[in-house]
Amino acid sequence: MHYDAIDNKHGLPTDPFKAIVAPRPIGWVSSMAKTGIPNLAPYSFFNAIAEQPHYVVIGSGGMKDSLTNIEAMSEFVINLATYDLREPMNMSSARVAPDVDEFKLAGLTPEPSRFVKPPRVKESPAALECRLFQIIPLPDDHGDAHQYAIIGRVVGVYIDDRFIQDGRVDTAAMRPIARMGYSEYATVEAAWRMRRPD
Template identity: 40%
Template sequence: MLFIDPENAPGFKRTLFNAIVAPRPIGWISTMSPEGQVNLAPFSHFNLVSTAPPVVMFSCNAPADRHEKDTITNVRATGEFVTNLVTWELRDLMNISSLDAPYGTDEFELAGLEKAQSQKVRPPRVARSPASMECKLLRIVEIEPQGPGDTVSNVVFGRVVGIHLDPAFVEPNGRFDVARTLLTRLGGNQYASVGPLVELSRPSPRRD
């Protein structure tokens, strides 16, 4: 068995860690500055935290050219953001929106994406996304560098205050059609859609 010490393995986080904890859903986060400038960026460190209350999280490391990403700056200032589901068909436009553009750049316009108005928050939604969640900031947890090569990481927790669903992706039984929509992040620059699905019922307690 190969053993790796993360503190003494250069490049461990990106080359191995991300690939081990995969696949990961992508949170396509739209935010707005207090002045009304819109930002859109994808985050593969994104997931559900709680269902009651409904809470999601996303996190990112500080970029090399500034102290934090525009998304974090906007969320700190306004306390609002929207998560938009990325589908296989939207993969190229999502990738365009990941460009390290100057602060104030509208990635919606950069990628040619139509905006849709939200109901309870100011940031717009991605109109073509089959599922968007409007969120209010709960807290931001800062993970400080622990050693050489580490950067500051900010973990954002938001309470979902509104959900937009495209009816075309809601099955008759009320389930959301994950297999037909979800794009996931693997290791490096690898992405994938959802493969075959299998249902496993939780085992019942044994009664003698």
């Protein structure tokens, strides 16, 4: 099949876009409201986009609590979602009122961050502490923005020492999970190397 992505008339029961751009890392975002209430939510539109300095991007469909908090406080944390944390991660995606603490809802421990105010997930083996760089509205064909790109600069990195082997982070040992299409996920359990031809 080959179809016009603007009209998006693919003829399938569900849009196949996210099943093609896969697997996608999960941005498990912890943020904090002005009132001090922590928020935790997974985002399937997330990735690292630059190094030296390090930048990440989150795609938010609508003005969700995380985006509201990030806009107000200019800080957030990306926690690594792993296979062992899949159920709490999923629980933290529940649509609840802004004053609900998803850490408590998911049975997770908020651990103080070192460089930003929002806590990280203590149970997660890695976390990126970020300061907001820019929020970019992503307009539709009519010029209305209901989606946003949140770009953050990484100012602090936490790694559980158990996953550092011979000077390298053993990513596969942490078993990070990624989002596929529909309600499918993938788990990284093996790694292989291939060097550039230069």
